[in-house]
Amino acid sequence: MARNLNPEQRKMIVHMINSKKRLTTSQMAKLAKCTERSITNIRKKMRLFGSPNPPKIPPGRALIVTSVMLDTLYDYLAKIPGLYLEGMAKFLWDEFNVLPSPSSIQRALSRVGWTKKTARQKPKEQKP
Numbered sequence: 001m002a003r004n005l006n007p008e009q010r011k012m013i014v015h016m017i018n019s020k021k022r023l024t025t026s027q028m029a030k031l032a033k034c035t036e037r038s039i040t041n042i043r044k045k046m047r048l049f050g051s052p053n054p055p056k057i058p059p060g061r062a063l064i065v066t067s068v069m070l071d072t073l074y075d076y077l078a079k080i081p082g083l084y085l086e087g088m089a090k091f092l093w094d095e096f097n098v099l100p101s102p103s104s105i106q107r108a109l110s111r112v113g114w115t116k117k118t119a120r121q122k123p124k125e126q127k128p
Contacts, residue, residue, distance in 0.1 A: 005034055013042050014052050064100045065092070065108035072096075073105075074112065082116070 005013070009032050016028045017039075029036045042052045049055060065073075069092055076091055077083060083091075085102035093099045100108075109115075 005032075005038060009034055010042065010052055013039060014046070017043055017046060063108070064098065064104045069096055069098070070108050070112060073109075074114065077114065 013028060013032050013034070016023055016031065023031075025036045025039045028039045032039070045052050045054055072095060073088060073092060077088075080087075085105050088105050089100055089102060092105070
């Protein structure tokens with residue numbers, strides 16, 4: 001397997017690609033002491049992403065319950081703390097036209113730290 005380019009080489013290649021002097025791929029490869037394929041790949045990444053490094057992709061599946069949905073649901077649960085997961089799913093369907101499973105709602109709420117126990121305790125604390 002070929003070695004990775006060091007940051008100086010990468011910076012030099014980007015500078016040569018962006019410069020007004022048009023060098024051939026083989027000339028750039030000789031100056032940067034790398035292969036022509038490296039130059040071609042960096043040029044392609046710059047054309048696609050605007051930089052020589054592609055954007056980072058987070059691992060795992062995309063979340064079904066987004067942060068906006070979760071904030072809206074959290075506000076709704078402040079009014080009705082004893083709501084069941086099926087009722088939360090119906091609320092999300094009414095508001096966002098997305099029908100998440102009860103388990104995905106539960107996972108999203110547990111990430112925020114919401115539990116039925118804490119939801120029941122908050123109204124008790126507010127009453128003197």
